[in-house]
Amino acid sequence: MPAWTLTVxxxxxxxxxxxxxxxxxxxxxxxxxxxTTAKQVLVRLLSPVLAMHIPDGFLSLPVxxxxxxxxxxxxxxxxxxxxxxxxxRLVPLMGVSAAFIxxxxxxxxxxxxxxxxxxxxxxxxxxxxxxxxxxxxxxxVVFIVQAxxxxxxxITALGANLFNMAFxxxxxxxxVYRAVRSLLGDQGWFAMATATGVASWLSVVTxxxxxxxxxxxxxxxxxxxxxxxxxxxxxLIGVGEAVLTVGVVSFLWRTRPDLxxxxxxxxxxxxxxxxxxxxx
Amino acid sequence: xxxxWRWVLFGLGFALVVALVSPFASSDPDGLExxxxxxxxxxxxxxxxxxxxxxxSVFSGYALRGLAEPGVAKAMAGVAGTLVVFGVAxxxxxxxRRRRPERPGxxx
Numbered sequence: 526m527p528a529w530t531l532t533v534x535x536x537x538x539x540x541x542x543x544x545x546x547x548x549x550x551x552x553x554x555x556x557x558x559x560x561t562t563a564k565q566v567l568v569r570l571l572s573p574v575l576a577m578h579i580p581d582g583f584l585s586l587p588v589x590x591x592x593x594x595x596x597x598x599x600x601x602x603x604x605x606x607x608x609x610x611x612x613x614r615l616v617p618l619m620g621v622s623a624a625f626i627x628x629x630x631x632x633x634x635x636x637x638x639x640x641x642x643x644x645x646x647x648x649x650x651x652x653x654x655x656x657x658x659x660x661x662x663x664x665x666v667v668f669i670v671q672a673x674x675x676x677x678x679x680i681t682a683l684g685a686n687l688f689n690m691a692f693x694x695x696x697x698x699x700x701v702y703r704a705v706r707s708l709l710g711d712q713g714w715f716a717m718a719t720a721t722g723v724a725s726w727l728s729v730v731t732x733x734x735x736x737x738x739x740x741x742x743x744x745x746x747x748x749x750x751x752x753x754x755x756x757x758x759x760x761l762i763g764v765g766e767a768v769l770t771v772g773v774v775s776f777l778w779r780t781r782p783d784l785x786x787x788x789x790x791x792x793x794x795x796x797x798x799x800x801x802x803x804x805x
Numbered sequence: 806x807x808x809x810w811r812w813v814l815f816g817l818g819f820a821l822v823v824a825l826v827s828p829f830a831s832s833d834p835d836g837l838e839x840x841x842x843x844x845x846x847x848x849x850x851x852x853x854x855x856x857x858x859x860x861x862s863v864f865s866g867y868a869l870r871g872l873a874e875p876g877v878a879k880a881m882a883g884v885a886g887t888l889v890v891f892g893v894a895x896x897x898x899x900x901x902r903r904r905r906p907e908r909p910g911x912x913x
Contacts, residue, residue: 580851609905620896624887640834740846
């Protein structure tokens with residue numbers, strides 16, 4: 526039985542007092558939730574898992590088309606950019622990062638919401654390792670393989686999923702990371718870890734807000750309900766994202782700092798970040 | 806050469822280990838599913854076009870078909886997916902790298 530139910534107050538449309546409050550509808554929704562959970566577990570044995578991955582059927586045709594076009598343009602630009610700037614060193618790192626992010630996305634961790642889980646999205650991690658363009662390309666590979674091979678995330682919703690998680694996730698994450706890291710003086714583990722944590726949390730919550738907007742624009746959900754609910758759940762998932770991303774980046778920071786796109790480089794602090802990649 | 810590729814093997818090996826333990830992960834609905842359940846639009850999900858692709862005869866979601874034990878099926882699907890993603894991402898990188906003519910003076 527779930528200890529806490531995720532509720533939204535109906536009068537104001539605001540997310541009500543965090544996740545811990547008890548709602549008058551709680552007993553009813555808890556029963557509903559328990560039944561659906563049991564059904565879900567059964568269904569899940571045979572059916573693909575969603576993530577923040579939007580399945581087919583949730584988004585309207587105009588939203589799918591607009592997001593598909595946007596994702597296509599983004600993919601084309603990413604290919605061009607990566608072709609222009611990719612170094613030999615980044616080539617195997619693209620493979621390893623994408624492989625790790627795919628595997629890590631299969632590890633759902635439980636959330637303290639009673640029968641809800643989350644998993645790494647990895648956009649910020651990819652961007653910290655590969656830079657935003659190659660990073661977005663690497664996670665696009667992950668989402669495309671998931672949609673085509675594993676029926677995870679809809680084909681018609683692929684554009685939206687790529688935009689939310691492979692574009693917003695990487696670019697927003699990367700530039701927030703850069704900004705926070707340079708605000709804290711750029712050098713040192715603390716600046717890097719804080720920047721990584723803030724960036725990965727923010728990228729997940731922002732991507733969830735955009736997914737909520739897409740659902741609302743599609744007429745699938747009410748914006749006043751779906752936006753706070755999605756952001757609320759993903760504020761927790763984002764904590765997991767931050768912990769995992771800081772863990773991986775810290776491990777590399779200590780063992781193989783040269784694998785980071787913006788490595789710690791005390792004596793070259795005046796050089797543009799990312800400009801020391803060939804120095805190995 | 807050996808040490809140059811050691812981290813690649815280590816990274817890929819670590820990813821494969823993560824894929825192998827995936828059957829032990831939580832099978833609770835995730836964020837979007839939870840919200841879709843709570844707000845009553847989960848039933849809008851359609852089985853989708855991916856189930857019509859030839860890959861659907863190999864994988865049923867994250868499960869390799871033909872294996873009776875669900876945990877083993879998921880682990881094997883995870884290993885296969887990890888290797889496919891690794892190959893496609895690396896291959897994309899190699900292809901893009903080759904398309905650019907070498908310019909000796911270029912900064913990177």
